[in-house]
Amino acid sequence: MARYAHLAGWGMCVPDHILTNDDLSRIVDTSDEWIRTRTGIRERHIVNEKTETTSSLAVKAARAALEVADLSPRQVDMIIVATVTPDYPFPATACLVQDALGAAHASAFDLNAGCSGFVYGLNVGSSLITGGQADYVLVIGAETLSRITDWNDRDTCVLFGDGAGAVVLAASQISGGVRATVLGADGSGGDLLMLPAGGSRHPASQQTVSDGLHFIHMKGREVFRFATRVMPQATREVAERAGWTLDEVSLIIPHQANDRIIQSSAKRLKLPPERVFTNLERYGNTSAASIPIALCEAVEQGRIEPDDRVILVSFGAGLTWAAAAVEWSMPLPVKPVPWWRVLFSHLRYRWAWLRSFARRALRKLAVILLGPAEGNGWLARLRTHRDR
Numbered sequence: 001m002a003r004y005a006h007l008a009g010w011g012m013c014v015p016d017h018i019l020t021n022d023d024l025s026r027i028v029d030t031s032d033e034w035i036r037t038r039t040g041i042r043e044r045h046i047v048n049e050k051t052e053t054t055s056s057l058a059v060k061a062a063r064a065a066l067e068v069a070d071l072s073p074r075q076v077d078m079i080i081v082a083t084v085t086p087d088y089p090f091p092a093t094a095c096l097v098q099d100a101l102g103a104a105h106a107s108a109f110d111l112n113a114g115c116s117g118f119v120y121g122l123n124v125g126s127s128l129i130t131g132g133q134a135d136y137v138l139v140i141g142a143e144t145l146s147r148i149t150d151w152n153d154r155d156t157c158v159l160f161g162d163g164a165g166a167v168v169l170a171a172s173q174i175s176g177g178v179r180a181t182v183l184g185a186d187g188s189g190g191d192l193l194m195l196p197a198g199g200s201r202h203p204a205s206q207q208t209v210s211d212g213l214h215f216i217h218m219k220g221r222e223v224f225r226f227a228t229r230v231m232p233q234a235t236r237e238v239a240e241r242a243g244w245t246l247d248e249v250s251l252i253i254p255h256q257a258n259d260r261i262i263q264s265s266a267k268r269l270k271l272p273p274e275r276v277f278t279n280l281e282r283y284g285n286t287s288a289a290s291i292p293i294a295l296c297e298a299v300e301q302g303r304i305e306p307d308d309r310v311i312l313v314s315f316g317a318g319l320t321w322a323a324a325a326v327e328w329s330m331p332l333p334v335k336p337v338p339w340w341r342v343l344f345s346h347l348r349y350r351w352a353w354l355r356s357f358a359r360r361a362l363r364k365l366a367v368i369l370l371g372p373a374e375g376n377g378w379l380a381r382l383r384t385h386r387d388r
């Protein structure tokens with residue numbers, strides 16, 4: 001029996017704090033006019049560095065997606081977090097999310113394919129579902145790019161923002177959901193968009209910090225040229241793989257990097273503006289989070305209806321590109337969540353916190369009783385003492 005991977009839930013989270021173009025013009029030599037005409041961005045959301053992280057945004061987006069799917073975190077088989085700004089190089093941010101959600105049966109890993117990471121994640125998640133290895137996969141795109149942005153570099157600091165978006169992929173025998181994907185990479189362009197230090201090539205040192213190598217480095221024009229080439233190409237390819245003509249596609253949701261890239265791709269594909277979704281004006285480029293955030297807003301604004309054919313298409317660091325053809329199958333609009341389910345969810349996540357706390361405490365207790373290696377802890381010493 002054929003299996004399909006449906007988008008059964010979706011959710012997003014952006015930080016409260018908004019940084020406008022005018023705010024930026026007080027930090028670097030730029031202007032609202034330059035940023036708007038060259039990129040289409042007016043403002044972006046920025047995390048509170050004391051209270052918010054990539055995982056905290058990811059958890060909120062995931063909770064919202066689970067709510068829409070009416071799914072318990074315990075039913076999730078796998079969590080994929082696409083990000084270039086993980087909380088730590090390791091452990092994976094996906095594991096922090098797994099713990100915070102109390103997704104006790106889920107495996108979890110991070111995926112780094114730059115801004116294409118979310119669509120790469122859809123490919124992996126849907127393949128696991130159609131191959132029968134998972135029933136429910138949470139795919140999250142989450143970023144705190146403000147944490148790796150050089151706020152003195154006007155070439156880059158005007159472009160990026162923070163946020164997270166998530167979808168629940170669910171197995172079904174009803175046809176629909178993710179119908180085709182296209183993935184690509186060209187590592188020869190890796191140096192065009194990178195975070196040079198903090199890895200094995202340039203481990204963190206005073207020198208790397210003073211040279212500003214822990215910030216985003218980008219050759220904007222080259223990335224621009226690459227993007228305007230691969231976006232239409234990947235869109236055409238994925239439509240063909242799904243067996244669709246572009247006329248049958250109701251909406252394209254492109255990576256929200258630069259309005260000029262989006263408009264140029266739309267022009268090459270001969271698509272009218274109403275069939276291309278944009279929201280970068282309010283969020284800037286949120287890398288792997290941009291497509292799931294845009295997807296949530298497209299649904300909320302009634303731009304997607306049941307049975308619609310939607311294409312998600314992205315490009316990013318690597319260099320990478322990715323596209324997914326999705327047949328929307330969930331009923332819309334989503335029914336409001338009743339109060340008792342909100343309360344139940346709240347209790348569930350309190351329970352997840354308690355579970356995590358108890359597991360940490362038990363692990364510490366085990367070290368005290370059994371010792372770091374079994375046999376030299378408090379219990380063993382007690383036994384030796386008794387046997388003497």
Ligand code: UT7
Binds near residue numbers: 031285
């Ligand atoms: O997710 C993938 C992430 N990356 C991207 O999507 C980036 C793709 N590239 C782009 O979006 C564009 O290349 C940028 C928006 C980054 C730059 O736009 P551009 O039209 O390619 O500008 P440019 O780099 O050719 O610079 C034009 C001028 C330069 O001045 P001169 O040399 O002509 O005197 C820059 O110094 O604009 C200047 N400039 C600025 N001026 C005011 C560059 N940044 C700024 C700024 N404010 N923020």
